[in-house]
Amino acid sequence: MLVKKRFDILIFIAFIFLAFLPIPAISVSAQQPTPSPSDDEVNAIASQLFCPVCQNTPLDVCPTQACRQWRDLIREMLAEGKTSAEIKQYFVTYYGASVLSEPPLSGINWLIYIVPPVTFLTGAFLLFMAFRTWKKPASRPASVPNPLNSHGVESGPGAQAEDPYISLLEDELKKRK
Amino acid sequence: MLAQFGFGVFVLTFLLSLFSLIAAGLGYFYGSDRWVDAARRSMLLTFPIITLGTLSLIILLVTGHYELEYVYSVTSNDMPLYLKIIALWGGQAGSLVLWSWLMSAFASAVTLRNWERDRELLPWVIVVISFTQSFFLALTIFFENPFNRWWQTSGGDFVLRMFAPGGAVAVFPPDGQGLNPVLRNPGMILHPPMLYLGYVAFVIPFAFAIAALVTGRSDDRWIRLTRRWTLVAWLFLSLGLVLGMWWSYHVLGWGGFWNWDPIEVAPLMPWLTGTAFLHSVMIQEKKGMFKQWNMLLIILTYSLVIFGTFLARTGVLSSIHAFSQSSIGPVFFVFIGLTLIISIALLTYRWNDLKAEVEMSSWLSREALFLLNNLLFMSVLIVCFWGVIFPLISELVTGQKITVGPPWYQRTNGPLFGALMALMGIAPLSAWGRSTFTTLGRLLWKPSIPTVLALAAMVAFGVRNWIALVGFTLVAFVIFVTMFEICHEVRSRKKGRGENLFLAFWRLLGSNRRRYGGYIIHISMVVMAVGILGVELYQTTTQKTLATGDDLQISGYTLRYDSLTHIPNADGSSLTSAVVSVFRGGRLLGELHPQFATYPSGETATVVGIYSTLADDVYVVLIDWENASPAQAPFKVIHNPLINWLWIGSLMFIIGILIAAGPEPEKEDLRSMR
Numbered sequence: 001m002l003v004k005k006r007f008d009i010l011i012f013i014a015f016i017f018l019a020f021l022p023i024p025a026i027s028v029s030a031q032q033p034t035p036s037p038s039d040d041e042v043n044a045i046a047s048q049l050f051c052p053v054c055q056n057t058p059l060d061v062c063p064t065q066a067c068r069q070w071r072d073l074i075r076e077m078l079a080e081g082k083t084s085a086e087i088k089q090y091f092v093t094y095y096g097a098s099v100l101s102e103p104p105l106s107g108i109n110w111l112i113y114i115v116p117p118v119t120f121l122t123g124a125f126l127l128f129m130a131f132r133t134w135k136k137p138a139s140r141p142a143s144v145p146n147p148l149n150s151h152g153v154e155s156g157p158g159a160q161a162e163d164p165y166i167s168l169l170e171d172e173l174k175k176r177k
Numbered sequence: 178m179l180a181q182f183g184f185g186v187f188v189l190t191f192l193l194s195l196f197s198l199i200a201a202g203l204g205y206f207y208g209s210d211r212w213v214d215a216a217r218r219s220m221l222l223t224f225p226i227i228t229l230g231t232l233s234l235i236i237l238l239v240t241g242h243y244e245l246e247y248v249y250s251v252t253s254n255d256m257p258l259y260l261k262i263i264a265l266w267g268g269q270a271g272s273l274v275l276w277s278w279l280m281s282a283f284a285s286a287v288t289l290r291n292w293e294r295d296r297e298l299l300p301w302v303i304v305v306i307s308f309t310q311s312f313f314l315a316l317t318i319f320f321e322n323p324f325n326r327w328w329q330t331s332g333g334d335f336v337l338r339m340f341a342p343g344g345a346v347a348v349f350p351p352d353g354q355g356l357n358p359v360l361r362n363p364g365m366i367l368h369p370p371m372l373y374l375g376y377v378a379f380v381i382p383f384a385f386a387i388a389a390l391v392t393g394r395s396d397d398r399w400i401r402l403t404r405r406w407t408l409v410a411w412l413f414l415s416l417g418l419v420l421g422m423w424w425s426y427h428v429l430g431w432g433g434f435w436n437w438d439p440i441e442v443a444p445l446m447p448w449l450t451g452t453a454f455l456h457s458v459m460i461q462e463k464k465g466m467f468k469q470w471n472m473l474l475i476i477l478t479y480s481l482v483i484f485g486t487f488l489a490r491t492g493v494l495s496s497i498h499a500f501s502q503s504s505i506g507p508v509f510f511v512f513i514g515l516t517l518i519i520s521i522a523l524l525t526y527r528w529n530d531l532k533a534e535v536e537m538s539s540w541l542s543r544e545a546l547f548l549l550n551n552l553l554f555m556s557v558l559i560v561c562f563w564g565v566i567f568p569l570i571s572e573l574v575t576g577q578k579i580t581v582g583p584p585w586y587q588r589t590n591g592p593l594f595g596a597l598m599a600l601m602g603i604a605p606l607s608a609w610g611r612s613t614f615t616t617l618g619r620l621l622w623k624p625s626i627p628t629v630l631a632l633a634a635m636v637a638f639g640v641r642n643w644i645a646l647v648g649f650t651l652v653a654f655v656i657f658v659t660m661f662e663i664c665h666e667v668r669s670r671k672k673g674r675g676e677n678l679f680l681a682f683w684r685l686l687g688s689n690r691r692r693y694g695g696y697i698i699h700i701s702m703v704v705m706a707v708g709i710l711g712v713e714l715y716q717t718t719t720q721k722t723l724a725t726g727d728d729l730q731i732s733g734y735t736l737r738y739d740s741l742t743h744i745p746n747a748d749g750s751s752l753t754s755a756v757v758s759v760f761r762g763g764r765l766l767g768e769l770h771p772q773f774a775t776y777p778s779g780e781t782a783t784v785v786g787i788y789s790t791l792a793d794d795v796y797v798v799l800i801d802w803e804n805a806s807p808a809q810a811p812f813k814v815i816h817n818p819l820i821n822w823l824w825i826g827s828l829m830f831i832i833g834i835l836i837a838a839g840p841e842p843e844k845e846d847l848r849s850m851r
Binding site for chain 1: 570
């Protein structure tokens with residue numbers, strides 16, 4: 001039973017990691033040359049790339065002259081029958097990995113994908129462990145719902161601290177200390 | 178002359194701030210009320226004085242003193258008066274002036290409150306605020322002086338100095354470069370002041386927290402004193418973020434409102450810790466627990482406020498090299514490091530005093546769910562922080578630049594936002610102390626029925642995207658839970674007090690503003706989520722060059738290109754404006770005027786044509802304007818379903834905060850008694 005529970009936890013952790021990993025783009029291997037690719041076909045690829053010179057600007061919306069030429073280049077490459085993956089690879093080769101909207105899974109770039117789930121799981125684990133030490137059987141009965149608030153939101157032990165008269169009294173006493 | 182006066186005033190304000198800082202410190206250590214009072218008065222005085230300096234700069238901007246580099250870079254003769262005024266925050270040096278001016282306004286407001294009951298906190302509140310204020314004033318005086326002017330040396334070189342170098346003559350350019358065209362928009366006019374108001378307002382609760390740490394007060398007095406300041410900070414920061422989104426949607430012409438650009442993520446980070454703080458202080462108020470955690474959250478929020486300004490102002494985002502060349506980058510870096518280390522050291526010093534016995538009786542109690550809320554907000558923060566700094570780390574280590582773009586943020590934050598939405602539905606129903614599956618289930622089953630019906634309806638109408646199904650179901654869940662909750666309480670009130678429905682609802686809202694303001698904020702959040710889900714999941718785009726009379730189709734709409742006019746202006750700028758008719762089902766819905774403006778400086782600006790309904794936006798951009806002619810013009814058309822719910826939700830959000838920040842009726846009664 002315990003083994004099964006551990007196995008479930010492992011699957012859960014693996015699932016969280018997978019959820020954070022990039023889904024590889026499915027590349028079409030045999031692309032027929034398109035005589036005159038449409039603007040939409042060009043933008044479909046340009047939107048997955050970032051302008052090599054401007055800051056954080058997707059290539060499909062970048063208004064500069066250089067980006068217009070790069071879009072024309074994508075058009076030419078599509079007309080030659082190049083696939084989306086080949087065109088992206090061309091841009092990476094010439095302008096570096098920063099043209100991709102996400103870093104490729106290599107070298108220290110693994111950290112960008114691993115750190116968020118690891119910190120989340122560590123945080124969740126620490127909270128879970130802390131909670132187990134904090135958790136005690138309730139020393140007082142559960143808050144009694146009042147007619148106006150059936151969920152006891154304002155009742156219970158905490159409500160005392162909220163009472164303005166008591167808090168004023170406490171503050172006055174503190175001042176006299 | 179006015180420039181020298183303005184500069185002198187800034188130097189005087191800087192000296193006053195330093196005096197406040199030192200006098201307050203002396204007052205504390207020698208137990209002298211006179212020193213503390215002197216510090217308080219001098220902090221109060223900074224506001225009228227710095228206002229004079231800020232006004233001098235505004236007058237210089239408005240009157241076209243282009244001999245000043247700042248005036249030259251952000252204004253020009255053709256700009257209308259209001260643009261010349263807002264050019265105050267159109268560049269680096271002016272933005273820092275605005276920061277200091279707003280900080281001073283808040284600092285003075287703090288000194289004006291009644292300090293009788295909290296006298297011991299006063300010196301350290303002054304120390305923290307004056308320290309922050311002095312830092313920003315020092316940036317203005319020593320590094321980013323907006324009063325610097327152009328001089329031509331005897332060698333013929335142009336130099337920037339406050340005072341004339343030997344043998345140099347003043348240069349008077351006849352006109353300036355003008356404000357960047359993309360900043361000439363109502364969204365951008367209001368966005369920076371709102372953001373900065375949010376930033377500086379968060380300095381106040383931080384100052385009280387540090388004062389409580391130094392003086393060893395371990396109660397929650399500092400939280401109660403700053404609750405409204407925190408809400409005000411949160412309100413302005415939220416307004417700043419919303420206006421930023423509105424601006425990018427209407428001005429950039431990209432069709433989206435949020436691109437996870439580091440400059441957008443920078444103000445989101447203190448918002449995240451601020452939101453976690455707003456929730457978690459309630460545990461301390463109700464149960465006296467997690468005092469250290471709340472301190473840590475407000476310290477983080479302050480550091481992220483400075484970090485956000487640092488990211489926006491130092492050029493660190495463009496590259497590590499730009500940062501090392503920036504004059505203020507390293508100074509900012511040292512300030513953030515110093516304040517963070519001192520604050521954390523203080524917290525560690527007081528760690529044991531702040532310890533409180535933690536007692537949790539249920540995983541589903543309100544306090545436990547608030548902790549889960551904090552875990553999720555902190556996780557989103559880590560995602561954002563990591564996404565912003567990782568490209569810098571990568572560049573530093575490998576020398577290679579990389580981009581961390583929207584797909585990474587969306588995939589990493591998506592599940593966390595989903596979990597936060599689920600929590601928004603469940604947490605308000607759980608009770609402090611103890612909740613069980615049975616008690617929660619009893620409250621949840623009724624709203625769950627319409628939620629499941631909504632899910633079934635979506636499936637029946639052909640929605641198959643699982644993210645949409647989960648997202649919209651969570652939206653429905655939060656709305657139904659909150660509505661059931663409010664209806665239930667209105668009915669109880671109606672029955673118990675015999676009030677009519679409307680009166681019962683109105684009085685209910687007034688009876689616990691914090692709670693019902695919170696409910697409205699939760700609903701507004703999911704209403705915003707409707708717009709976000711609509712755009713992220715169902716946006717469609719098409720681009721085509723149309724000849725006059727030609728049309729294109731998108732998502733059931735037909736758009737026809739009718740005409741194009743090109744209007745050159747006397748100042749060298751020009752406006753190219755197209756007329757596009759929008760049809761649906763053969764019926765003419767309206768005319769759109771997508772435009773393109775060019776300026777003598779070579780800069781350009783897009784004016785998007787938008788046909789808006791509650792269901793969607795048809796967003797038309799005139800692109801590639803150089804190839805546009807009356808005969809044919811290239812257009813990009815974007816269909817954005819449900820986008821307007823984002824703006825409606827934003828408005829509801831602001832109303833929710835205003836309700837939550839309003840005076841509580843009991844406290845008003847108490848005040849009138851005293």
